[in-house]
């Protein structure tokens with residue numbers, strides 16, 4: 001019943017998947033409408049902040065400093081969390097993280113868990129591991145519930161069901177909740193979800209959560225959300241298991257002051273999230289009258305899953321500064337046309353284009369660094385100033401190096417063409433000769449328009465990619481160099 005996992009190892013390449021998505025006009029309409037609404041709200045609340053740029057810079061500094069001393073802050077978090085009654089586990093990769101969580105759920109004696117939205121659990125494909133172990137996960141975030149009931153896949157970091165419109169959601173609820181009379185007002189849908197989930201909140205004794213931030217100074221965990229389902233998962237069950245990437249740590253409690261201004265504004269255009277939950281360990285001293293505050297058992301699974309390798313890469317490292325607000329997705333012209341599924345990963349849009357290839361081995365996600373026009377819109381909106389275009393270029397460089405390495409590189413047509421170009425550009429004589437040759441070679445391909453301008457609408461072989469969606473102008477009769485020399489000779 002859970003959504004189908006998105007796995008870049010088996011997903012089609014971005015150009016292939018994007019082509020299919022571009023044919024889905026309903027999906028494109030839904031994505032464009034939703035991102036327009038969020039962007040407009042974001043611009044309004046960001047415009048209210050005269051010190052927005054200073055806040056962004058503060059956010060960047062905090063994240064950069066944290067990554068520089070990540071080992072120190074993680075150990076500080078572990079010590080403080082343990083002191084407060086939590087149990088900290090370390091997972092090297094997704095498999096280890098899945099194993100730890102499944103083991104903990106089994107130890108809790110439950111064969112069901114309630115979950116609050118967590119990208120990390122999506123990243124490690126926890127739901128399928130739980131189901132394989134006979135444990136049923138219930139998503140409680142409204143959008144995640146829609147995805148789960150519709151056996152769909154998330155397409156946005158913050159709004160996973162952004163590609164669905166209200167009618168489509170109503171159909172899923174009617175079918176899966178057995179409510180044939182259900183109306184389609186937002187209120188009707190919210191009421192249906194509330195009734196469906198309430199029984200789960202009250203019955204299921206084990207919860208799995210993600211974390212927006214881990215606070216090293218106190219050992220506390222912070223989750224921000226809009227619906228209150230998270231608060232229910234964090235307080236009602238007896239066992240709470242939190243899974244967090246090791247990049248989620250913040251040094252001090254006070255750093256939340258900056259992050260909790262940046263995150264909600266960038267994510268959903270809200271001044272503050274309606275629910276901000278921060279918990280530290282467990283309340284071991286349950287009162288004798290049976291009253292207690294929150295779970296009795298609390299575990300944190302700190303997951304690496306390639307993050308230390310990203311940290312070791314000086315240029316790629318800034319990717320770990322991400323606070324998962326999704327603003328870059330809403331601003332990206334490529335994402336707005338294709339939607340999230342084309343990225344073949346739980347992380348879509350510009351952040352997905354840089355994070356996925358680094359989380360996965362590069363050859364599994366080679367096309368993603370090219371899934372961008374490099375327009376810079378993502379950099380402009382990022383609340384912690386991650387220079388996504390810079391990382392994209394760095395990753396493209398890695399892809400090229402990977403493809404041209406070894407014997408296979410000798411047979412790579414594109415690499416061969418690039419080497420030939422480099423050789424031509426290095427010599428003025430060769431460059432002029434290539435220009436002359438080009439002018440002769442293009443002749444049979446040039447077509448004249450009504451004004452007599454020459455255009456090339458088709459190129460052979462690999463070059464055909466250029467002319468699939470655009471026409472190429474005929475080469476000028478006189479090059480700049482020729483004109484410059486003539487100007488010198490003629491004296492004008």
Ligand code: SF4
Nearest residue numbers: 322323325326328382
């Ligand atoms: S890269 Fe920046 S804009 Fe994109 S999700 Fe992360 S923090 Fe938000």
